[in-house]
Amino acid sequence: MKTLIIIPARGGSKGIPGKNIRPFAGKxxxxxTLELARQFGADKDICITTDSPEIAALVDSAGYKVPFLRPETLATDQSGMYEVLLHALKHYQESGSDYESILLLQPTSPFRLPEHIETAFALFTPSADMVVSVKESKANPYFVLFEENSEGYLEKSKQGNFIRRQDCPPVWEYNGAIYVINIQSLQQSPMHVFKKVIKFVMDELHxxxxxxxxxxxxxxxxxEKYHLLPL
Incomplete structure:
Protein backbone atom coordinates (compact mmCIF):
# COMPACT_ATOMS: atom_id res chain seq x y z
CA MET A 1 0.00 0.00 0.00
CA LYS A 2 1.57 3.26 -1.12
CA THR A 3 1.16 5.92 1.55
CA LEU A 4 1.56 9.68 1.57
CA ILE A 5 2.61 10.90 5.01
CA ILE A 6 1.19 14.34 5.77
CA ILE A 7 2.41 16.54 8.63
CA PRO A 8 0.28 19.69 9.00
CA ALA A 9 2.20 22.58 10.54
CA ARG A 10 0.45 25.93 10.47
CA GLY A 11 2.52 28.94 11.44
CA GLY A 12 -0.15 30.63 13.55
CA SER A 13 -1.33 29.12 16.82
CA LYS A 14 -3.37 30.90 19.46
CA GLY A 15 -3.20 28.09 22.02
CA ILE A 16 0.60 27.78 22.07
CA PRO A 17 2.19 30.51 19.91
CA GLY A 18 4.91 29.17 17.64
CA LYS A 19 4.44 25.66 19.01
CA ASN A 20 5.71 23.81 15.93
CA ILE A 21 9.15 25.41 16.19
CA ARG A 22 9.25 25.70 19.98
CA PRO A 23 11.90 23.45 21.56
CA PHE A 24 10.57 20.34 23.27
CA ALA A 25 12.91 17.72 24.72
CA GLY A 26 15.91 19.36 23.11
CA LYS A 27 14.64 20.06 19.60
CA THR A 33 7.39 14.08 14.00
CA LEU A 34 9.58 14.49 10.92
CA GLU A 35 12.12 12.04 12.34
CA LEU A 36 9.33 9.56 13.08
CA ALA A 37 7.83 9.96 9.60
CA ARG A 38 11.21 9.22 8.03
CA GLN A 39 11.07 5.77 9.61
CA PHE A 40 8.03 5.02 7.44
CA GLY A 41 8.75 6.80 4.17
CA ALA A 42 11.28 8.64 2.03
CA ASP A 43 11.18 12.44 1.97
CA LYS A 44 9.48 12.35 -1.43
CA ASP A 45 6.53 10.62 0.25
CA ILE A 46 6.42 12.99 3.23
CA CYS A 47 4.49 16.24 2.94
CA ILE A 48 4.96 18.94 5.54
CA THR A 49 2.15 21.29 4.63
CA THR A 50 2.80 24.72 6.12
CA ASP A 51 2.14 28.37 5.39
CA SER A 52 5.17 29.47 7.38
CA PRO A 53 8.54 30.35 5.78
CA GLU A 54 10.04 30.04 9.26
CA ILE A 55 8.88 26.42 9.59
CA ALA A 56 10.04 25.74 6.03
CA ALA A 57 13.50 27.09 6.87
CA LEU A 58 13.65 25.05 10.06
CA VAL A 59 12.90 21.72 8.39
CA ASP A 60 15.27 22.68 5.58
CA SER A 61 18.03 22.71 8.20
CA ALA A 62 17.11 19.07 8.86
CA GLY A 63 17.54 18.26 5.16
CA TYR A 64 13.84 18.32 4.26
CA LYS A 65 12.46 20.55 1.50
CA VAL A 66 8.82 21.57 1.80
CA PRO A 67 7.02 20.82 -1.50
CA PHE A 68 4.97 24.04 -1.39
CA LEU A 69 3.80 26.77 0.96
CA ARG A 70 0.16 26.38 1.89
CA PRO A 71 -2.04 29.30 0.75
CA GLU A 72 -3.27 31.69 3.44
CA THR A 73 -6.87 30.61 2.81
CA LEU A 74 -5.93 27.19 4.20
CA ALA A 75 -4.01 28.53 7.18
CA THR A 76 -6.62 30.36 9.25
CA ASP A 77 -8.26 29.33 12.52
CA GLN A 78 -11.32 28.35 10.47
CA SER A 79 -9.42 26.16 7.99
CA GLY A 80 -10.48 22.52 8.08
CA MET A 81 -8.16 19.53 7.95
CA TYR A 82 -10.23 18.05 5.11
CA GLU A 83 -9.38 20.91 2.75
CA VAL A 84 -5.73 20.87 3.83
CA LEU A 85 -5.43 17.16 3.04
CA LEU A 86 -7.13 17.48 -0.34
CA HIS A 87 -4.85 20.40 -1.24
CA ALA A 88 -1.73 18.38 -0.42
CA LEU A 89 -3.03 15.30 -2.21
CA LYS A 90 -3.81 17.31 -5.33
CA HIS A 91 -0.24 18.63 -5.43
CA TYR A 92 1.20 15.11 -5.47
CA GLN A 93 -1.36 13.75 -7.91
CA GLU A 94 -0.61 16.58 -10.34
CA SER A 95 3.08 15.72 -9.99
CA GLY A 96 2.32 12.16 -11.11
CA SER A 97 2.44 10.46 -7.70
CA ASP A 98 -0.35 8.03 -6.90
CA TYR A 99 -1.18 6.94 -3.36
CA GLU A 100 -3.73 4.62 -1.77
CA SER A 101 -3.66 5.98 1.78
CA ILE A 102 -2.65 8.96 3.87
CA LEU A 103 -0.84 8.72 7.18
CA LEU A 104 -1.70 11.94 9.01
CA LEU A 105 0.74 12.76 11.82
CA GLN A 106 0.13 15.94 13.78
CA PRO A 107 3.24 17.45 15.43
CA THR A 108 1.32 17.96 18.67
CA SER A 109 1.60 14.27 19.68
CA PRO A 110 5.26 14.04 20.72
CA PHE A 111 5.00 10.73 22.61
CA ARG A 112 3.59 8.70 19.69
CA LEU A 113 5.88 5.70 18.99
CA PRO A 114 6.82 3.78 15.81
CA GLU A 115 5.06 0.68 17.12
CA HIS A 116 1.85 2.66 17.46
CA ILE A 117 1.98 3.51 13.75
CA GLU A 118 2.85 -0.06 12.83
CA THR A 119 -0.17 -1.36 14.75
CA ALA A 120 -2.48 1.22 13.18
CA PHE A 121 -1.31 0.18 9.71
CA ALA A 122 -1.88 -3.49 10.59
CA LEU A 123 -5.52 -2.70 11.43
CA PHE A 124 -6.17 -0.91 8.14
CA THR A 125 -8.00 -2.68 5.32
CA PRO A 126 -9.02 -1.34 1.88
CA SER A 127 -12.67 -1.68 2.93
CA ALA A 128 -12.21 0.73 5.86
CA ASP A 129 -12.48 4.49 5.61
CA MET A 130 -9.95 5.14 8.34
CA VAL A 131 -8.00 3.78 11.28
CA VAL A 132 -7.73 6.39 14.04
CA SER A 133 -5.90 6.41 17.35
CA VAL A 134 -8.09 6.87 20.42
CA LYS A 135 -7.93 6.79 24.17
CA GLU A 136 -10.68 5.70 26.51
CA SER A 137 -12.57 8.78 27.66
CA LYS A 138 -13.09 9.43 31.35
CA ALA A 139 -16.01 11.71 30.50
CA ASN A 140 -18.64 9.05 29.91
CA PRO A 141 -21.97 10.30 28.46
CA TYR A 142 -23.81 7.56 30.37
CA PHE A 143 -22.48 8.85 33.68
CA VAL A 144 -20.86 12.30 33.92
CA LEU A 145 -21.87 14.19 30.77
CA PHE A 146 -25.06 16.25 30.83
CA GLU A 147 -26.97 18.48 28.43
CA GLU A 148 -29.40 21.26 29.21
CA ASN A 149 -32.94 20.46 28.12
CA SER A 150 -35.56 22.89 26.79
CA GLU A 151 -36.67 23.68 30.36
CA GLY A 152 -33.16 24.63 31.45
CA TYR A 153 -32.47 21.50 33.50
CA LEU A 154 -29.54 19.15 33.10
CA GLU A 155 -30.15 15.63 31.87
CA LYS A 156 -27.81 12.78 30.96
CA SER A 157 -26.31 13.06 27.46
CA LYS A 158 -26.95 9.34 26.91
CA GLN A 159 -29.62 7.45 28.78
CA GLY A 160 -28.79 4.35 30.80
CA ASN A 161 -29.35 2.95 34.28
CA PHE A 162 -25.79 2.68 35.54
CA ILE A 163 -24.87 3.11 39.20
CA ARG A 164 -21.10 2.99 38.74
CA ARG A 165 -18.94 4.51 36.03
CA GLN A 166 -17.13 1.18 35.68
CA ASP A 167 -20.39 -0.46 34.57
CA CYS A 168 -20.95 1.96 31.69
CA PRO A 169 -20.04 0.97 28.13
CA PRO A 170 -16.57 2.34 27.28
CA VAL A 171 -16.47 5.40 25.07
CA TRP A 172 -13.53 6.61 23.02
CA GLU A 173 -12.09 9.96 22.03
CA TYR A 174 -9.69 10.74 19.20
CA ASN A 175 -6.29 11.56 20.67
CA GLY A 176 -4.98 13.28 17.52
CA ALA A 177 -1.89 11.09 17.18
CA ILE A 178 -2.49 8.81 14.17
CA TYR A 179 -4.89 8.74 11.24
CA VAL A 180 -4.55 6.16 8.46
CA ILE A 181 -6.97 7.36 5.81
CA ASN A 182 -8.33 5.64 2.73
CA ILE A 183 -7.82 8.15 -0.09
CA GLN A 184 -10.83 6.91 -2.05
CA SER A 185 -12.99 7.57 1.02
CA LEU A 186 -11.44 11.00 1.57
CA GLN A 187 -12.17 12.03 -2.00
CA GLN A 188 -15.84 11.22 -1.41
CA SER A 189 -16.42 12.81 1.99
CA PRO A 190 -14.76 14.53 4.97
CA MET A 191 -13.39 12.39 7.79
CA HIS A 192 -16.07 13.41 10.27
CA VAL A 193 -18.75 11.65 8.21
CA PHE A 194 -16.81 8.42 7.65
CA LYS A 195 -18.86 5.35 8.57
CA LYS A 196 -16.20 2.63 8.53
CA VAL A 197 -13.76 3.83 11.17
CA ILE A 198 -11.55 1.38 13.07
CA LYS A 199 -10.15 2.38 16.45
CA PHE A 200 -6.58 1.87 17.61
CA VAL A 201 -6.44 2.26 21.38
CA MET A 202 -3.46 4.06 22.91
CA ASP A 203 -2.74 4.51 26.59
CA GLU A 204 -3.25 7.87 28.25
CA LEU A 205 0.46 8.59 28.65
CA HIS A 206 1.29 8.31 24.94
CA GLU A 224 11.21 14.35 32.75
CA LYS A 225 9.52 11.75 34.96
CA TYR A 226 9.21 8.87 32.50
CA HIS A 227 11.99 9.67 29.98
CA LEU A 228 9.64 9.27 27.03
CA LEU A 229 11.98 11.26 24.78
CA PRO A 230 15.71 11.84 25.21
CA LEU A 231 16.49 15.17 26.84
Missing part, protein backbone atom coordinates in the same frame (compact mmCIF):
# COMPACT_ATOMS: atom_id res chain seq x y z
CA UNK A 28 11.86 21.96 17.79
CA UNK A 29 8.57 20.13 18.24
CA UNK A 30 8.00 19.44 14.54
CA UNK A 31 11.34 17.66 14.16
CA UNK A 32 10.17 14.86 16.47
CA UNK A 207 -1.95 10.08 23.98
CA UNK A 208 -0.86 13.48 25.30
CA UNK A 209 -1.80 16.20 22.80
CA UNK A 210 -0.34 19.71 22.99
CA UNK A 211 -3.11 22.27 22.63
CA UNK A 212 -2.64 24.68 25.54
CA UNK A 213 0.30 25.99 27.62
CA UNK A 214 -0.88 23.71 30.45
CA UNK A 215 -0.66 20.72 28.08
CA UNK A 216 2.91 21.73 27.26
CA UNK A 217 3.92 22.02 30.91
CA UNK A 218 2.31 18.66 31.66
CA UNK A 219 4.09 17.00 28.74
CA UNK A 220 7.46 18.38 29.89
CA UNK A 221 6.76 17.02 33.38
CA UNK A 222 5.86 13.59 31.98
CA UNK A 223 8.96 13.50 29.82
Missing amino acids: PLILH SVDLDTPLDWDYAEFLN
